[in-house]
Amino acid sequence: MSVDSVLILGVNHKTAPVAVREQLAFTSDPERPFKNLREIHGCTEFCFLATCNRVEVIFTSSHPAQTINAIKKLLFATSNVREKDIDNYIYLHQGADAITHLFRVAASLDSMVVGEPQILGQLKEAYRKAAERKCTGVILNRLLHKAFSVAKRIRTETNIGGSAVSISYAAVELAKKIFGNLDGKKVLLVGAGEMAELAAEHLVNQGISEVIVANRTLERAVNLAKRFNGKAVGLTELHSQMEVVDIMISSTGASGLILHQADVKPIMRQRKNRPLFLIDIAVPRDLDPKLNDLNNVYLYDVDDLSQVVEINKAEREHEATHAEGIVTEEALKFLQWIEDMHLTPTIAALRKKADEIAKAELSKTISHCSFSAKDIKSIEKMTGAIVNKLLHDPILFLKEGHTQEDKRLKLDFVRKIFGLNIESEKEN
Secondary structure: OOHHHEEEEEEEOOOOOHHHHHHHOOOOOOOHHHHHHHOOOOEEEEEEEEOOOEEEEEEEEOOHHHHHHHHHHHHOOOOOOOHHHHHHOOEEEEOHHHHHHHHHHHOOOOOOOOOOOHHHHHHHHHHHHHHHOOOOOHHHHHHHHHHHHHHHHHHHHOOOOOOOOOHHHHHHHHHHHHHOOOOOOEEEEEOOOHHHHHHHHHHHHOOOOEEEEEEOOHHHHHHHHHHOOOEEEEHHHHHHHHOOOOEEEEOOOOOOOOEOHHHHHHHHHHOOOOOEEEEEOOOOOOEOHHHHHOOOEEEEEHHHHHHHHHHHHHHHHHHHHHHHHHHHHHHHHHHHHHHHHHHHHHHHHHHHHHHHHHHHHHHHHHHHOOOOHHHHHHHHHHHHHHHHHHHHHHHHHHHOOOOHHHHHHHHHHHHHHOOOOOHHHOOO
């Protein structure tokens, strides 16, 4: 198995619009990819990864050209994309490029949001499904486990996932800076905008104890509150709820301000000046900018959060440069493993031939002389040592090579010199 037998074919958010990607979904019959890929000639090992932003087949093949065409047809079988247009949407990585690509995917360097953690979990789940169905073998088992360890190393040695790069998560990070630990804190959602809902979800994951939803339409408030095991109230209860919560996220879509500085002054007295964190995600704004002038009131709007996001994106890009270096280093290590594995049949055949010759000659010598058991053991030990020393330099010669072509030339040379007949071990 040569490194060029490792391939990745797929589409992602960079190569195909969502209108194309959604046609490649396999949710109606999740077993179909496994069944169909198993039937493709030359596809010896495979793993199928499908997320909202990418569909990829990671595979090994003894007949790459044939296998590639068959996988293309499989991916686009239920789409309305014409066969002649398929190449406009796909990417194909082979050999070292495929290994590097997979490591970048696992480490979230190829994601829409660099550093997001979800892709690693999705890749692990894809591998679990493939392994359970015995679709992976020696190469992909090793490659995918290495991809997981590369991603872990990048998370450990860089801060690529440490900065918020979405509006909703930036709000959570700011809340943690203001309050420290969020355990036991209460949050009030005013309105039911998507970003506010997402921010509340992040807050709940950080230990928020209660979510209160205030909305003009009480039914919508009730439905959203159920999601967080919280409670729903009407907008008329806004001021009374602000007396007990620690964080308020507003996204009503109102045409003007719903909360002024004068409204909050008496509320802060009732709160005995306990810190109040206000997040205004509405456009136009819901909350009076003058609220920031009140002691212990921390108001952030979309522009403030966007600035945090942009700063953090720049930090992630800086960390990504470090991460790319780790990917390159680990890809080279994996390539070396494949090359060493590629040499194994020749080295094994060389040792086998040398051992057989040594044993045959030793047998001839012993049959014509009288040796004690102790003498025979000593001669066998000496013969084995001679074989090992004679093979040391040829094996070292095989392993030392600056390029893949250089190693292949040496491999052919050693096979001819020692008369090794291992045709069945060679790549097709």
